[in-house]
Amino acid sequence: MKAAVVVFPGSNCDRDLAVAFEQAGFDVSMVWHKDSALPEGVDIVGVPGGFSYGDYLRCGAIAAQSPICKAVVEHANRGGYALGVCNGFQVLTETGVLPGALLRNAGLKYICRTVDLKVATSDSVFTEGYNAGDVIGIPIAHHDGNYFADADTVAQLQDQDRVAFTYADNPNGSIADIAGILSENRKVLGMMPHPERAADEGHGGTDGVAVFRALMGIVATA
Amino acid sequence: MKARVHVMLKNGVLDPQGEAVRHALGAMGFDKVEGVRQGKVIDLTLAEGSSEADVTDMCEKLLANTVIESYSIEML
Numbered sequence: 695m696k697a698a699v700v701v702f703p704g705s706n707c708d709r710d711l712a713v714a715f716e717q718a719g720f721d722v723s724m725v726w727h728k729d730s731a732l733p734e735g736v737d738i739v740g741v742p743g744g745f746s747y748g749d750y751l752r753c754g755a756i757a758a759q760s761p762i763c764k765a766v767v768e769h770a771n772r773g774g775y776a777l778g779v780c781n782g783f784q785v786l787t788e789t790g791v792l793p794g795a796l797l798r799n800a801g802l803k804y805i806c807r808t809v810d811l812k813v814a815t816s817d818s819v820f821t822e823g824y825n826a827g828d829v830i831g832i833p834i835a836h837h838d839g840n841y842f843a844d845a846d847t848v849a850q851l852q853d854q855d856r857v858a859f860t861y862a863d864n865p866n867g868s869i870a871d872i873a874g875i876l877s878e879n880r881k882v883l884g885m886m887p888h889p890e891r892a893a894d895e896g897h898g899g900t901d902g903v904a905v906f907r908a909l910m911g912i913v914a915t916a
Numbered sequence: 917m918k919a920r921v922h923v924m925l926k927n928g929v930l931d932p933q934g935e936a937v938r939h940a941l942g943a944m945g946f947d948k949v950e951g952v953r954q955g956k957v958i959d960l961t962l963a964e965g966s967s968e969a970d971v972t973d974m975c976e977k978l979l980a981n982t983v984i985e986s987y988s989i990e991m992l
Contacts, residue, residue, distance in 0.1 A: 752981055759978060795983040797925075802932050842929060842984055853930065867930065 695720050695910060699740040700766065702727045702757045707743035707890065713780060714890035715740060718906035730761040732774060738775035738909065739766050741782030743888060745833070753838045754784030763789055767895075775819065775909070776882045780836055783874070783884035791852070792875055795841030796836075800867025804837040808899065810862035811873055811887055815855050818876050819912040820883040820889045823904030828861055830901035832887040839886040840911055841868035841875075858883055917962050918992040920973045924955035955973045 699722040712722045715738075723733050727746075732739060736789045747755035757763060759814025763785065770776050770791045778786040786792045798806060799848040808831045813824040824830065843851070848870050851857050866886075889902030925931045931953050938952040958979055960971065971989050980987040 751978070755978060755981065787983075793983075797930065797980055797984060800930065800932050802936055840930075840932075844983075867932070885956050 695738075696733065696736045697722045697738045697740060698725050698732050698736045699723075699742055700725050700727065700762055700829050701742070702744065702746035702760065702785075704746045704748055705742050705744035705781070707779065707781075707888065710888075710890045710893075711742045711777075712742045713897045714893040714902070714906050717893065718903075719911040720906075720910060725762055727757065727760040727762050732762075732763060732769055733766050735752060736769070736774070738777060739769055741766065741776065741778040741785050743780030743782060746781055746785065749781075749838070752788070754781060754788040757781075757785045758788035767791055770877065770882050773859055773879060773881060777820065777905075777909075778882070778883075778884040779888055779890065780834075780839075780886055783886055784838065786882065791882055792877060793847050794841055794875070796886070797840040797842050797867075798838050799836070799840050801865075804835075805839070805865050806833070806835040807865075808833045808892070809865055809887065810848045811859045812862055814857040814860050815876075815885050818858060818883065818908055820876075820878045821858055821910035823907070824911060830888055831892065831899050832859075832902055833897075834865065834887045835891075836866070836886055839866040839868065841872045841886070843869060848872075854878065856880070859887065911915075917964060917966060919960045919962055919966075919968070920990040920992055921958040921960065921975060921979055922955060922988045922990075923958065923975075923985050924953060924985055924987075926986050929984050958988065 697715040860871040892899040892902035934952040934954040
């Protein structure tokens with residue numbers, strides 16, 4: 695199974711994400727933002743955290759227009775899997791692959807700590823390794839993690855069971871406590887918390903491993 | 917030729933930076949300030965013959981995120 699991790703100028707979680715995919719058994723390649731195509735046969739694309747293009751203009755806005763992002767959007771539109779973490783989530787909303795946008799944290803502070811997340815649905819390739827209602831500890835590290843979408847979009851996400859994770863104790867003002875959402879076909883997940891930073895005993899927690907393991911299991915049998 | 921684009925968060929979208937400025941002004945004794953919204957001004961230098969429609973296209977595709985922001989264009 696093949697994973698590709700996108701690297702933008704300013705990405706800083708790309709290698710962590712690659713290691714998490716590798717430990718789950720994926721064959722991982724890194725793709726540069728100027729590449730215009732993904733490697734042949736990629737099953738899942740990881741869009742990592744960081745500060746692509748320095749967050750200039752808006753977080754994720756310039757990355758979303760990069761050559762590789764056109765290929766990522768085409769991959770998602772063809773029904774390919776994609777995981778966007780933190781800045782990667784911001785990039786996926788800017789491309790329109792996922793709805794909504796990420797605003798400045800309501801408290802205006804950059805927040806870096808482990809938070810409790812509630813698994814809102816186990817009905818996805820990313821969350822199948824959990825039970826709905828599970829509470830897991832996953833680190834956040836963001837300044838612009840305040841998820842916003844209009845009321846109709848939030849209602850649609852909830853009605854279609856597309857909220858993947860919510861914050862147990864909302865740290866950033868996100869609407870409806872939303873921490874991560876799924877695309878309509880449930881094959882793209884965007885989330886502000888970092889499962890790849892809770893994927894090894896050395897990280898102080900392994901609650902994020904299930905995301906990558908479930909993905910490997912399901913992608914491999916699909 | 918030049919164009920000036922104003923980008924603002926839409927009404928109803930929380931502007932925590934604007935709120936922080938409002939609090940600071942209040943604390944400084946400017947007690948008549950009832951609201952602050954903070955936005956961006958983007959000045960574009962354009963080749964002759966560019967049209968407002970070109971700038972609108974830029975706003976829709978990059979300069980503003982219309983999920984959360986509104987924009988207005990001044991051709992100067």
